[in-house]
Amino acid sequence: MAIIGKLVKAGIDLTSKFQTEDESPQNAQENQLRELLTQAKNTAFGKYYGFGEILKAEDLISAYRQEVPIFNYDNMHEQWWCRQERLEDITWPGKPDFFARSSGTTGKSSKRIPITKEFLASMRSVGSSMINSLHEFDFPETLFESEVLMLSSSASLEDNEQGFKEGEISGINVSNFPGWFDIFYRPGKEIASISDWDERVEAIAAQAPNWNIGAIAGIPSWVLLMLQRIIARHELTTIHEIWPNFQVYASGGVAFETYREDFEAICKTPVTILDTYLASEGFIAYTGTPDTMAMKLALSHGYFFEFIPFDKRGITDSGELLSDPLVLGIDEVEVGEEYVLLLSSCAGAWRYTIGDVVRFESMEPPQIKITGRTKFFLNVVGSQLSEEKMDKAILELAELYGTTINEYMVGAIKNEHGDYIHQWVLVSDIKSEGLADKLDELLKSANKNYAVARSKALKGISVKVISKDQYTNYLSQTNKKGGQTKTPKVMVAEKMEKLLKIINQP
Template sequence: MAILGKLVKAGIDLTAKLQSTEDNPKHAQENQLKDLLNQAKNTAFGKYYGFEEILKSEDPVSAFRQEVPIFTYETLHSQWWERQERLKDITWPGKPDFFARSSGTTGKTSKRIPITDDFISSMRSVGTSMINSLHLFDFPESLFESEILMLSSSADLEENKQGFREGEISGINVSNFPNWYDIFYRPGKEIAAISDWDERVDAIAEQAPEWNIGAIAGIPSWVLLMLQRIIKRYQLNSIHEIWPNFQAFASGGVAFETYRKDFEKVCKSPITILDTYLASEGFIAFTSKPGTMAMKMALSHGYFFEFIPFDERGYEESGELNAEPLVLGIDEVKVGEEYVLLLSSCAGAWRYAIGDVIRFESLSPPQIKITGRTKFFLNVVGSQLSEEKMDTAILELAEAHKTTINEYMVAAIKNEAGEYIHQWVLVSDVTAEGLGENLDKILKSANKNYAVARSKALRDISVKVISKEQYTNFLAQSNKKGGQTKTPKVMKEEKMKALLRFIDQA
């Protein structure tokens, strides 16, 4: 196995050197758009919006923006994707064999997003680029001799009467792994197909001593629970007692920082954290170099990106898109500014606002961080709290109380007097005493808009603390337990009140 590790690492180093020359970001994106338009020009969508004519124009990017409107999921699905479930050549050539159900962090129901063969290939291509970037991290050869554990949603996909299969994107990816992946992929397709989360984790724990895990990929909340269950089952002090070569964790789905200390508790040796931006809509970005959690954008893998400033130039204070928002290209964005991402892809998404808010950390190469979602922006009474600001406040609060707080939920709700308050629910083992007052002080100090809101329409702040067990039980009741499930940090009032009722009944 030692010689295999040497060969694999040498191969990655060589491939990275051969691919080190990259196109100018603007040119790369222009080429991606032309390629997407050319492939889809004979689809119903392409004919309706005149892709053939756009390609003939002197400035295809400007023509594309002029002819094709911005779509939300609701408009794209109702006008086009719903037909693509039954018919071919609607927004992309052919008829998709798969539709991805989103994990449902927003909205009342899960979204259903087409997954084409070209799209699956593009995600593998981005994954390959991420692997090729590992040569910069100077990992030891033992990593390349070990196995990768991917904690996905269930790979047991549902057969739809329209002739396609559906499930969460991670389950679709696993179900499409070629057989030779079995050499290094764990837990394997058989265990990955177990639909019940607890049964799947129990099966992983049963097999854990037989594996040589060097890297893990998944959402940190569920990976942490899995590691804790394995440690408890075998009465270990750390996960490294059973997997000594565990060296890298590819995190995704939610911000990692609120989980960092708990990961450190279950690990005897330091591990490298790689962030990934892998959604139902695409594998958009990944950490490509050490020393940062910023992610390099996948500019040459079947995606065309546009950016709407997440301020008055693009969005109303309510979080709704302006009637005529400013739209920028990759060559027009600025470091440190926040943007809402528009995506066109080889899955037949066109100028699709997927709801994520990003911030550019560098432009050469373009690297980003996810700062939240448009619907995770708490601004009912002018408090203007982004997910990133709330994460930072929760980390400071946890530090002050010498504890960890992995998950939290918050909503603006009305009290008995009809006044707005912020209701927080924190997942921790600390007592609630003093948390509300301290959290309020932290937010006032860090955010002047919040401080102003607290002096006017935002009358109070209330904090409840629940255990991890209560939290997972709440998710189980709403069928959102495990895999790629993400709970909205900012809840609607109705959802928060349902959570509060659950807490009171527990």
């Protein structure tokens, strides 16, 4: 493996010298849109919305916005994607071989997103760009001599009666890895195909001493549990006792900060944390610059992006899109501002709202951070709490009590008097006495709108602390355990009441 490591590192260094970014972000995005419209102009969607005529327009982007409406999942699926499960050439040429089931952080059930050959190629292309960016970090050759552990959802896909396979996007990606990936990919397709989460992790833990892991990728909550299980099984103090070359962790799916302290506790040496924006709808961005968690947008990989201001110009007080929101291009956004992301892609998504809110950290190059989801915006009685503000309060609370709080859930429910309160559920070993008052103070100091709401319609908050075992039991009972699963931080009243019922069971 040593000679392979030298060759890989040399190849990355050489590639970086020939990479140029002379094309402006605006030109790159216009070229992507033109290519997408050209490929899809003869589909049912393309004919219905006149892609051929849009391509003739002097201002391509303006014509596209004028002719094609904004879609959410429900109307995209009901009007188009459900037909694409059975028929060819609906929103993209041909018929998809795969549909990705989303992890279900929003909505009543998992979504089903079409996955085309071109889309899989685009994700591999973004992955290659991320690997090439490692040149900027100056990692030692030992990293490239080691193996990569990807903790995905099950690679055992289900056959649909309509002739396609379905599963979560990470499982679809793993199932499509070329054979030569086996040289460095762990745990390997056999273990990755184990459907039961606990069995899969036990198999990983059993094989761990046989691997030389240098990098790990996956959602923080599940990666942390896996590493803790490996440490417990082999009676270790830190994960570096078994994997001394572990140097890189590619996070994604949820914000990493609430997990940082627990990750550092099981590592003997510092690990470089890279963030990734890899959703069922695309590999949208990745960390490509040292000493930041900001992510570089994939502007030339089969995606066209638009941005709706996450304020009164684009959304309602409850976080829903306005009927005619302001829509901006990559050349019109501003650093420090938050936007709802719209995506058009080579999977046949058109002006599609993913549900994520991003903030631009820089424009040269365009780099973003995910600050939350539109549905993780708690504003039932005017509290206007974003996911980022809630994360900040939880981190401060954990620091005050000298502990960690990885997961939390909150929802606006009515108490016995019919008044609204915020019900919080924290996953931690923290003592619950006095927590509600302290969390209330932190939220008031961080957000004036919350303070106003607390003086009016929001009559109080309640905090319940549960153990990690109780949380895992809840996930098992709701079939949300492992893989790419992300628990919604903001719950509607019905889901919060279901959670409370499960965790209160004797």
